Amino acid sequence: MNLSRRMFAKGMLATTAMFAFASSLPKALLAAYNKEAFESNKMADAMKAYYGTAETTESDQIKITAPNIAENGAVVPISISSEIDGAESISIFVENNPTPLIGSFILLGAKQNISTRIKMAKTSNLYAVVKAKGKLYATHQEIKVTIGGCGG
Amino acid sequence: MKYLILTWALLLTSAVAFAADVNPEQDRQAYQKHFTEAFKEVPLKEFTNGVYAIDPEGRAQWEAIEEFPPYEIAIEKGETEWNTPFANGKTYQSCFKWPVAEGLRQHYPYFDAERKMVVTLERALNECREANGEEAFGWKKGKLVDLSAYVSFQSRGKLIKVQIEGADAKAAYAEGKQFYYAKRGQLNMSCADCHIYNAGNNVRADVLSPGLGHPSHFPVYRSKWDAMGSLHRRFGGCNNNIRAKPFKAQGKEYSNLEFFLTYMSNGLPYNGPGARK
């Protein structure tokens, strides 16, 4: 009895802590996860769901650092950097993935330089889209995903 | 009884006669010479990076992963395990005469003359558990491999220096060597076919890695596995690739193979754990 009460109290504490933590997160963030965009099966649909438009301007001020041939489609290291004035976010789309929107990175004071590792189902164009002052800028690179031999 | 003694005597003489032909040091020099000549631009030490010593496209991706490699999670978990006492209050350290901070990996594999068998680091760790009344962990992945990752990390930079002394050790080495060069499986290929004679060539999109340095960086986080795995797990994968039935991890075959293969890389530094595609 004593034990279970202690456990209960502990559980309560943890829950309270979590709530306190969650409420300290910016409201905007919790509201902003765009399920529709992340679940869209076509890149244009995902873009429309996310930005309200799929129209982008090609820009050479965005740089993608990614392999031409991925060693393993499950772990493709990529970096995106850009020098577009007033950039608010950088988003990554992989055209041939089942759900093309991979992730969106919101630069709330952060610099235009992010890195992560992504999954790619097959050979595809990877698009980096930068939103700045209400406009969308994009560049892309093809990444080949091949069937491995024996690997590593 | 008489027969038994006779058989033993015969076996012993044949083992000795066999061992007389075994010259590991000569083998090692020839082996290393082959790779340094085949890949003139690659410094000897670089071979510990496997395929990334010779494949620039793969190397760039590997370096990006090394920025914050997933095996760090394994090292951390292994450290916690290492520092957690057994039920009897003793620790892993009590089983080893060398402090872990100075590295243990460089003392393995070794030939235990009394038991007439190759003892790998993973075996020593599990035997330590059993000696202290704990159950052994699985050999190929999970907790034992985390532990091995932590221990191996402490040995980074220490040189590989496998020793082969006595007829029995030489026999184990010779068996490992024969295994390495023997063709197996439905594809009729040997370890050497891929990792010596075709190192640097492609199997589909994969560049075959040079055999020199292979055992230096295990255990590895392999993207294909999405997890950590031991050297013997990888051996099993290779055998399966050539459609040969894999042997048991830590069995005689793979232990002797590890003994031979590690000896071939004597003089190179340990750099495990590693990250591979």
Add this chain to the structure above:
Amino acid sequence: MKRFSLLLLSAMVLTLGACETKKKEADKPMVTKAKVGSVDCNKETFDKYIGEAEAALAKARSVGHEWVNTAKEIDTAKELAGQGRFDEACKDAHAGLLQGVMAYRQYEDNKNAGPRF
């Protein structure tokens, strides 16, 4: 001997490049199947084949040269025989037998394997 190397060679050609991703294809040793054509098969002949196949596999296994699919081939053969599908069962038993024999030959050919550089 010549026939064996020929078989082995064609087995290699067929399965090469199927390193691991195309498991399904590699699971079926096309060569051996193609080779076996029409065998008059019934319970009696099947029992003979499967016995030989198991012996060949045991022999290959005893020297550490078991191939990855042989045991599966034999199991499938038994399953098919259990369903009375003897024609197919015999083909699989034959495939198992051939693999076991080739695997042992492989062992013999590689007893003294060593470097060539």
Add this chain to the structure above:
Amino acid sequence: MADKIRIRARQDQGVVEVKALMEHPMETGQRKDKKGNKIPAHFIQTVTAKANGKVVFEAYWGGAISKNPYLAFEYNGKSGDQVELVAVDNQGQTFNGSTKVR
């Protein structure tokens, strides 16, 4: 609670580079297990980064970020800044980690 996020942060000429590694399966919900059953989706959806309590970076993710996610970003800051990361996955689990900028 739950597993922590491992973070490294170092400053060079006024720019802090933050690198993080999170332990997470990142299941897309599209994979099947050996028995052919779908493995339920389980992936981090949001990551929030704060420097000295102020949000400097956010990320929204789908299931196509690799297992054990890696994330690196930069912001204008200084040594000694307290960097804190919070990740929340689609099952409502929260992960966090923090470090002092070197």
